[in-house]
Every structure is written in structure tokens, then in C-alpha cells.
Amino acid sequence: LPGTPGGLWGALTAVSPQDWEQRQEEDTLLIERILLLVRNVLHVPPDPTEEQQGVDGDASVHDRVLWALHISGMDDLLKFLASAQVEPQWALHVLEIISLMFRDQSPEELAALGQGTAGAEHREDTQELETLRQRELAEKRARALQRPSRHSRFGGSYVLQGLKSIGDRDVVFHKGLHNV
Numbered sequence: 001l002p003g004t005p006g007g008l009w010g011a012l013t014a015v016s017p018q019d020w021e022q023r024q025e026e027d028t029l030l031i032e033r034i035l036l037l038v039r040n041v042l043h044v045p046p047d048p049t050e051e052q053q054g055v056d057g058d059a060s061v062h063d064r065v066l067w068a069l070h071i072s073g074m075d076d077l078l079k080f081l082a083s084a085q086v087e088p089q090w091a092l093h094v095l096e097i098i099s100l101m102f103r104d105q106s107p108e109e110l111a112a113l114g115q116g117t118a119g120a121e122h123r124e125d126t127q128e129l130e131t132l133r134q135r136e137l138a139e140k141r142a143r144a145l146q147r148p149s150r151h152s153r154f155g156g157s158y159v160l161q162g163l164k165s166i167g168d169r170d171v172v173f174h175k176g177l178h179n180v
Contacts, residue, residue: 035081035093038074041065042100066101 046060059067069075081087082094102110158173165171 031090032093035090035097038069039093039097039100042097042103060104062104069101 042062042065044061046062078094078097081090082098156174160171160173163171
């Protein structure tokens, strides 16, 4: 967080990428304490009187803390800890922190935000595909009109005498005359 000693974030960034075999017990305790501190800071309930006097307009204390975490790079560290397969012991702490990060958001609003850009992109893609499909159908119709309308469908059926099929009958061969 801005204004906090650099040793706190420096310690976490220096310790977290280390291999778990090289990490000492003190380093593990330090990571756990930092995660608990972040969780506790995010867990503080909003103060309605302070929210009314906010200078930043609609930015609540919670929003400012989240912005400070983002600026400091803590969100990237949380993503690293959440996705690291060799760090499963931090999963519940990270899950709790992420849950507290989204505590003021309703699931419907979050889903609508995700659908807004995806929905617009989906509509554009669908429209582009429909345009391409219409163009392809028009080209197919144009090619069909260029061919003569009368087409000889005579292909021919031939009996090959002396060559037996599955039963005792001769083989019947269906093929066009030009391919014989």
C-alpha cells in the first residue's frame, strides 16, 4: 500500500517466488501474516459517516484500499499465489481475500459487466458471419446460373460378366461413361 514501509511488500515479493523447498519457516510465517493482514484490512466494515464525507466522490475507503493494492502489485501476487500449483496452503487465504475484494458487488452486476463486452463482440461476430454466409450463397447462386440448365444424368450401369459379387450374381457397376 502507498505510504506503508517498503519492507512489507518487498518481503512478500522476494519470498513468494522462492521454491518451497528453499523457503524457511520464517518466510512461510511472513507470507501468512501478510495475507492475514490484507484479509483483515479488507474485512473492516464501511463507516457510513466517513463514506458521506469522502472527497473522491464515489470512491469509498474499500475502493481506495483496492486501488492501493492494485498500484502496489499485490493483485498480481494474489493471482500468482492462487494459480501456483506448488502453493496450495495459501488457497483459502487468497480465496477469502478475493471474496472480500468483491464484497460490495452483486453477482448480477458482475455478470452484466462481463456480458456487456462479450455480448457486443458476439453480436458483431454473428453479424459478420451472417454477411459472409449471404455472400457465399450469392456466389453459389451465380455459379449455378452460369452452368447449363440441362444436364445429362446418364451415368450408365454395367454388368461385369465373369466377376462374381457377394452372391452368385455378376457385379453391377454404376459409373459415368467418361470415367470408364
